[in-house]
Amino acid sequence: MQGTIDLAGDSHLRAARDQAQSIPLADFDVGNPELFKTDTFWPYFDRLRREEPVHYCKESMFGPYWSVTKYNDIMDIETNHAVFSSAASLGGITIRDVAPDLRRESFIAMDQPRHSAQRKTVAPMFTPTHLDQLATNIRKRSAECLDNLPVNEVFDWVDQVSIELTTQMLAVLFDFPWEERRKLTRWSDVATTIPGPGGLVATEEERQAELLECATYFARLWKERINQPPKSDLLSMMAHGEATRDMDPKNFLGNLILLIVGGNDTTRNTLSGSVYALNKNPDQYRKLRDNPDLIDSFVPEVIRWQTPLAHMRRTALEDIEFRGRQIRKGDKVVMWYVSGNRDEDVIDRPYEFIIDRARPRTHLSFGFGIHRCVGIRLAELQLKIIWEEILKRYDNIEVVGEPKRVYSSFVKGYETLPVRIAA
Ligand code: HEM
Numbered sequence: 001m002q003g004t005i006d007l008a009g010d011s012h013l014r015a016a017r018d019q020a021q022s023i024p025l026a027d028f029d030v031g032n033p034e035l036f037k038t039d040t041f042w043p044y045f046d047r048l049r050r051e052e053p054v055h056y057c058k059e060s061m062f063g064p065y066w067s068v069t070k071y072n073d074i075m076d077i078e079t080n081h082a083v084f085s086s087a088a089s090l091g092g093i094t095i096r097d098v099a100p101d102l103r104r105e106s107f108i109a110m111d112q113p114r115h116s117a118q119r120k121t122v123a124p125m126f127t128p129t130h131l132d133q134l135a136t137n138i139r140k141r142s143a144e145c146l147d148n149l150p151v152n153e154v155f156d157w158v159d160q161v162s163i164e165l166t167t168q169m170l171a172v173l174f175d176f177p178w179e180e181r182r183k184l185t186r187w188s189d190v191a192t193t194i195p196g197p198g199g200l201v202a203t204e205e206e207r208q209a210e211l212l213e214c215a216t217y218f219a220r221l222w223k224e225r226i227n228q229p230p231k232s233d234l235l236s237m238m239a240h241g242e243a244t245r246d247m248d249p250k251n252f253l254g255n256l257i258l259l260i261v262g263g264n265d266t267t268r269n270t271l272s273g274s275v276y277a278l279n280k281n282p283d284q285y286r287k288l289r290d291n292p293d294l295i296d297s298f299v300p301e302v303i304r305w306q307t308p309l310a311h312m313r314r315t316a317l318e319d320i321e322f323r324g325r326q327i328r329k330g331d332k333v334v335m336w337y338v339s340g341n342r343d344e345d346v347i348d349r350p351y352e353f354i355i356d357r358a359r360p361r362t363h364l365s366f367g368f369g370i371h372r373c374v375g376i377r378l379a380e381l382q383l384k385i386i387w388e389e390i391l392k393r394y395d396n397i398e399v400v401g402e403p404k405r406v407y408s409s410f411v412k413g414y415e416t417l418p419v420r421i422a423a
Contacts, residue, residue, distance in 0.1 A: 016040035025052050029060045030067055031095045031334065033194065036310065037407040045069055045339035054323045062095045065332040071343040071364065073323060074335040077314060078369035084314035084333055086371060087111050088254070093312050094410045095334050096194070106254030108371060118255065119374060121241030122234055125173065126377055130232065134172070138382055141168050142389045149421060154400055157417040158272050166268040169382060173263060175233035176221070187214040188264040191257045192411050199407070215253040222252070234259055266308045267379050269413030271386060272403070273306030276417060279399040281353045288355055292391045298355040299383045304363035305353050310338040310412040312367055337364040338412060394421050
C-alpha cells in the first residue's frame with residue numbers, strides 16, 4: 001500500500017486508524033506527545049496529507065498551531081526564511097513555546113545575518129578533512145563498546161550502545177572530561193524533556209536548575225579554553241571565534257544546548273532505530289549482511305525511516321496566504337518532517353524500509369535551507385562506522401521486546417530497546 005501505513009498485525013495502529021478516520025479534521029491535534037509515545041500518529045498524518053495538507057489546530061497543550069505535512073510544502077516554508085522566522089524571541093523552533101523569561105538564543109533559533117555568522121564558527125568541525133581525523137577515533141571507540149557487550153543475555157541497546165557511543169562522541173567534540181561524560185546525556189535529555197510527574201524532572205524549576213548546572217560547568221571549561229591557544233574542539237572554536245567569543249551567557253548556554261542535543265538525541269535514536277528497523281524487516285537485514293557495501297545507502301534510509309526529530313517550527317513574520325490558507329502574522333507553523341518523509345508524491349513506497357533505494361538522500365530528516373543540519377556528515381559517518389563494526393562481529397542483534405518510546409512530539413525516539421546477541 002502506497003503512502004498509508006501498513007497495519008497488518010498492529011492492532012493498536014488499527015484502532016488509531018479508525019479514530020483518525022472518524023473524528024473531524026478540525027479536532028486533529030497531531031502535536032499531542034501521547035500519539036508519539038504510543039506510535040499511533042501515522043494515520044492522522046496520512047489523512048492530513050490526503051485531505052488537508054496545511055491544517056490549523058485551534059487548541060492544544062501548546063496553543064494553536066498550523067501543521068504543514070507535505071514534502072514540497074515543507075521545503076517551501078524552509079526556504080522562505082524572510083517570512084517564516086526561527087527567532088527565539090518569537091518562541092523558538094519547537095511546537096512548545098519557550099517561556100519569555102527562559103528564552104536563550106542559539107544559532108538554530110536565530111535569523112539572518114547573526115545565524116550565519118555563528119554557524120560559520122563551528123562549521124570547521126564538520127569538514128571532510130576534520131571528519132577523516134575523527135574517523136579513527138570513532139572506529140576505535142565503537143569496536144571497544146561492541147566487544148564489551150554481553151552475549152546470550154538480554155540488555156538495553158539504548159543505554160549500552162546508542163547512548164554510550166553518542167555520548168562519547170560528544171565528549172570528544174567538546175573535549176569534555178571523559179569520566180563525567182554522562183552529564184552530557186543528562187543535560188541533553190533534560191533540555192528536551194517536558195516536565196511532569198513521573199518524568200525526567202517533575203517541574204520546570206527543576207529543569208532550569210539542571211540547565212544552570214550545565215551552564216556553570218561549561219563556563220568553567222570556557223575560561224580554561226579562552227586562556228589556551230585555539231584548539232579544534234567546539235568549545236575552543238566558540239571561545240575564540242569572532243562571532244561567538246563575546247556571546248552573552250544566555251546565547252552561550254543556548255548554543256551549548258543546541259550542540260549537545262543536536263549531536264546526541266538525534267544520532268542516538270537513529271542508532272536504536274536502525275536495529276529496530278532491521279528486525280522489523282528481516283529481508284533487509286539479510287541483504288545488508290550479504291552485502292555490507294549497502295551500508296552507504298542503508299544509513300540515509302534509516303535516517304529517513306526514523307526521522308529522529310519529528311518537526312521544526314517557524315513563526316510567521318507577516319500575514320501570508322499559503323496553499324489557500326490564510327496564515328496570520330505571529331502564527332506558529334510546524335513542519336512535520338515525519339509526515340513529509342512518508343509523502344508518496346515524492347518518495348516511492350514511503351512506508352517501506354528499503355536499504356538500497358535509488359535516491360536514499362531524498363528525505364527531510366536534516367531539514368532544508370539555511371538551517372539544514374550542520375552535523376550531517378558526522379552523523380552519517382558515525383552510523384556507517386558503527387554498522388561496519390557491528391557486521392564484522394555479530395550476525396544478528398535480535399530485538400526481543402517492543403521499545404519504550406519517548407513522550408515527545410519533537411524528539412522521536414526510544415527510551416529502551418531490549419535486545420539479545422546470540423553466541
Ligand atoms: C540542525 C537533524 C545530527 C548539529 C538540525 C535540524 C535538523 C537536524 C532537523 C534543523 C534543520 C532546519 O531547521 O531546517 C539532525 C539529525 C541528525 C543530526 C536527523 C542525526 C541523524 C547532528 C549532529 C550535530 C548536529 C551529529 C553536531 C554534533 C546541528 C546544529 C544545527 C542542526 C548545530 C543547527 C543548524 C543551523 O541552525 O544552522 N539538525 N541532526 N546535528 N544540527 Fe542536526
